[in-house]
Amino acid sequence: MAATMPGLRVVIAEDAALFREGLARLVESRGHQVACSVADGAALVAAVARHRPDVVVADIRMPPTHTDEGLRAAIELRRAYPRLGVLVLSQYIETRYAARLLEDNAAGIGYLLKDRVADVADFAEALERVAAGGTALDPEVVSQLVRTSQQAAGLAELTPRERDVLALMAEGRSNAGIATALVVSASVVEKHVASIFAKLRLPPSEADNRRVLAVLRYLQP
Amino acid sequence: MTPEAHNDLVGVTGPVSPAAAGQWPDRRPGGGLVRGIRAAARAPFTARALRELLFCAIEAPLGLCVLVVPIALLGLPLTATLLVRGAHPAPRHTQPAGIVAFLGPAALFMLLALLVLAPRLARRLGAANRRLAGRLLGEQVAGPAPIPGGRGPVAWVGATLRDGPGWRATGYLLVQLPLAVAGLYAVVICWGAGLVNMTYPLWWAWFRNHPPGVRLSPVPALTPFGVLHVATIAGTFAAFAAGAAMVAAAPWLTRAVVRADLWLMRGLLGPGRLERRVADLERARALAVDDAATMLRRLERDLHDGAQIRLATLAMNLGMAMDRLATEEDQSGLAEVRDLVGAAHQSAKDAMTELRDLARGIHPPALDSGLPDALATLAAASPVPVRLTTSIARRPSQAIETIAYFCAAELLANAVKHSGASTITLTVTGQPELLLLRVADDGHGGADPAGSGLAGLVQRARTVDGRLDVTSPPGGPTQVTVELPLHA
Numbered sequence: 001m002a003a004t005m006p007g008l009r010v011v012i013a014e015d016a017a018l019f020r021e022g023l024a025r026l027v028e029s030r031g032h033q034v035a036c037s038v039a040d041g042a043a044l045v046a047a048v049a050r051h052r053p054d055v056v057v058a059d060i061r062m063p064p065t066h067t068d069e070g071l072r073a074a075i076e077l078r079r080a081y082p083r084l085g086v087l088v089l090s091q092y093i094e095t096r097y098a099a100r101l102l103e104d105n106a107a108g109i110g111y112l113l114k115d116r117v118a119d120v121a122d123f124a125e126a127l128e129r130v131a132a133g134g135t136a137l138d139p140e141v142v143s144q145l146v147r148t149s150q151q152a153a154g155l156a157e158l159t160p161r162e163r164d165v166l167a168l169m170a171e172g173r174s175n176a177g178i179a180t181a182l183v184v185s186a187s188v189v190e191k192h193v194a195s196i197f198a199k200l201r202l203p204p205s206e207a208d209n210r211r212v213l214a215v216l217r218y219l220q221p
Numbered sequence: 222m223t224p225e226a227h228n229d230l231v232g233v234t235g236p237v238s239p240a241a242a243g244q245w246p247d248r249r250p251g252g253g254l255v256r257g258i259r260a261a262a263r264a265p266f267t268a269r270a271l272r273e274l275l276f277c278a279i280e281a282p283l284g285l286c287v288l289v290v291p292i293a294l295l296g297l298p299l300t301a302t303l304l305v306r307g308a309h310p311a312p313r314h315t316q317p318a319g320i321v322a323f324l325g326p327a328a329l330f331m332l333l334a335l336l337v338l339a340p341r342l343a344r345r346l347g348a349a350n351r352r353l354a355g356r357l358l359g360e361q362v363a364g365p366a367p368i369p370g371g372r373g374p375v376a377w378v379g380a381t382l383r384d385g386p387g388w389r390a391t392g393y394l395l396v397q398l399p400l401a402v403a404g405l406y407a408v409v410i411c412w413g414a415g416l417v418n419m420t421y422p423l424w425w426a427w428f429r430n431h432p433p434g435v436r437l438s439p440v441p442a443l444t445p446f447g448v449l450h451v452a453t454i455a456g457t458f459a460a461f462a463a464g465a466a467m468v469a470a471a472p473w474l475t476r477a478v479v480r481a482d483l484w485l486m487r488g489l490l491g492p493g494r495l496e497r498r499v500a501d502l503e504r505a506r507a508l509a510v511d512d513a514a515t516m517l518r519r520l521e522r523d524l525h526d527g528a529q530i531r532l533a534t535l536a537m538n539l540g541m542a543m544d545r546l547a548t549e550e551d552q553s554g555l556a557e558v559r560d561l562v563g564a565a566h567q568s569a570k571d572a573m574t575e576l577r578d579l580a581r582g583i584h585p586p587a588l589d590s591g592l593p594d595a596l597a598t599l600a601a602a603s604p605v606p607v608r609l610t611t612s613i614a615r616r617p618s619q620a621i622e623t624i625a626y627f628c629a630a631e632l633l634a635n636a637v638k639h640s641g642a643s644t645i646t647l648t649v650t651g652q653p654e655l656l657l658l659r660v661a662d663d664g665h666g667g668a669d670p671a672g673s674g675l676a677g678l679v680q681r682a683r684t685v686d687g688r689l690d691v692t693s694p695p696g697g698p699t700q701v702t703v704e705l706p707l708h709a
Contacts, residue, residue, distance in 0.1 A: 016526065016530040016534075018530065018531065018534045019530050019533055019534045019537070022534045022537045022538060023537070025541070026537060026540075026541060029541060029544075061525070061586070066522065066589075067589050067590060068590065091525055091529055091530075091533075091577060091580075091586075092577065092581065092586055092587075094586070094587045094594065094598050095597050095598045095601040096587070096590075096594045096597050096598065114529075114530075114533045114573075115533065115536070115570060115573050115574070115577075117533065117536070117537045117540065118533070118536030118537055118539070118540045118566065118569065118570050118573075119540055120537070120540040120541050120543070120544045121544060123540075144598070144601040144602060145601070
């Protein structure tokens with residue numbers, strides 16, 4: 001299984017040395033390059049300024065306060081470098097954190113449970129997707145955010161099947177990926193996606209952009 | 222140990238070091254007597270003696286004026302009766318009955334009024350005394366707990382009559398009366414008359430320089446042992462000596478009065494033994510509750526940084542191994558390894574899920590950034606839609622936040638499990654002294670406040686003097702209100 005996007009430059013921020021080294025090994029095993037590994041938010045910001053990576057992987061809870069340093073650093077980095085992919089990892093999924101992260105733009109954002117690194121291929125894929133400007137949200141983030149945004153306009157008109165498709169889109173999956181997950185053909189998925197765009201009143205434009213908009217509409221509380 | 226070092230060591234607790242020895246009073250026989258006399262001579266003019274004198278001078282009339290209140294209250298009806306009698310002289314045979322008919326109820330009324338007012342008046346006067354002691358003597362006596370408030374005159378009177386500290390303050394005022402007399406004696410006789418007596422030799426020469434043969438009556442000089450009649454210049458020196466002795470004794474008398482008064486104040490004006498015990502216990506409990514919260518927090522962090530991260534790393538390594546195995550060309554004998562690694566992989570993932578749930582149950586990490594964030598996550602995880610409103614101006618203590626969070630979690634879970642509700646409203650409001658948490662649902666009601674879940678919450682709220690009210694009529698809706706103090 002070769003990496004689909006070789007040669008990404010990655011900066012890793014994680015305070016637990018063991019896990020940090022494992023992450024670096026994982027990233028390198030997929031043919032990417034770890035430009036720098038740091039242990040707190042401030043060092044992350046500095047490392048990004050120096051190395052200009054394609055994507056960062058950041059733990060949310062790091063020294064000194066062990067609350068949301070990584071998240072704050074991630075938001076700061078997104079403001080400073082709009083094209084930078086940011087994948088945050090956390091032991092827990094907190095709805096407010098996800099909402100803060102997705103506030104401006106869901107493109108190039110990932111928010112995954114740390115557990116997900118156990119599935120190496122999926123994790124690497126998520127990292128590459130985020131680096132390419134896609135989204136990678138943990139299924140738990142999606143399910144939490146969706147529950148809080150059920151009354152949102154347009155969403156009520158969606159059929160249960162369309163909701164399933166939209167949830168998978170929010171996780172960052174492509175049409176082919178959604179088709180595999182739901183065990184249907186790609187053309188059925190395409191039909192659902194078109195219907196979702198229509199119901200959410202998203203005008204036809206660049207397809208990726210519409211996907212992100214749909215997901216955002218879906219997730220915004 | 223060198224002798225120097227030894228001296229230094231001892232010097233910390235006692236003045237034995239050679240350098241300091243010179244400054245200490247010599248122990249020669251006779252030195253003690255001289256020092257005693259010097260101290261006695263200086264005693265009346267130290268700042269402390271003067272402050273104590275001032276304290277007595279203010280305190281004594283204040284104490285004596287207590288007598289005025291009952292005299293006035295009981296004297297008033299009597300005076301009124303006499304006035305009435307004077308204005309309308311009644312026929313002779315009805316007079317005694319008329320007086321009794323008026324005086325009896327009036328006196329009774331005044332007595333009752335006195336009874337009802339006494340604790341509150343005594344509290345005021347007691348507070349004035351405590352302030353005076355604090356201001357003049359630097360002796361801080363803690364005040365009693367405020368009188369419990371009540372609405373309406375009946376509650377007001379009831380609270381007054383049951384006011385233990387108020388009655389103790391009344392007792393203080395009564396017991397303090399003899400002290401006030403003693404204080405007044407010290408001020409007027411010892412200080413006042415003593416100083417006057419000391420002036421006799423000064424003015425004698427100017428006002429008593431009459432031609433020989435003129436006989437004048439002797440001048441009286443007031444002393445504690447009677448009046449001294451001074452008729453000659455030698456007599457003025459006797460008056461001076463008596464005055465000097467009085468002024469020398471005065472500070473000791475005022476000091477004795479002040480000591481006794483402070484002792485009474487501490488016993489009767491401060492918080493009672495039970496009250497102090499309650500205050501101690503409250504403090505201790507708050508510490509214990511906060512301590513427990515801190516411990517749980519540390520436990521959560523240990524889990525997060527320890528076991529959880531270890532497992533995540535293990536799972537990641539195993540994942541990479543599996544990845545490698547899957548891509549290997551040579552498949553001989555690898556099937557078994559793959560199965561083993563796969564099983565280990567799965568168990569590591571399961572353990573992570575378990576640990577996460579455990580850690581979140583011990584201390585929800587989102588609580589670190591406050592109740593609103595933690596409750597938002599909680600509400601989002603509920604299968605029944607939750608409408609969450611939070612307005613908390615002042616952040617409650619950690620323990621209270623934790624209790625509020627777990628109450629909310631339990632109440633939401635209850636509503637989801639038992640009520641059949643389609644929406645739940647969770648409202649948290651911070652008031653100046655209280656945190657109000659309300660969970661309401663539109664379900665079919667009938668929740669049993671004595672059920673194990675709710676009873677546990679009541680218990681939990683009670684550890685911090687909080688309360689929990691349930692209204693859940695059959696057919697619904699259910700509303701549970703939790704009231705917690707802002708600080709445990």
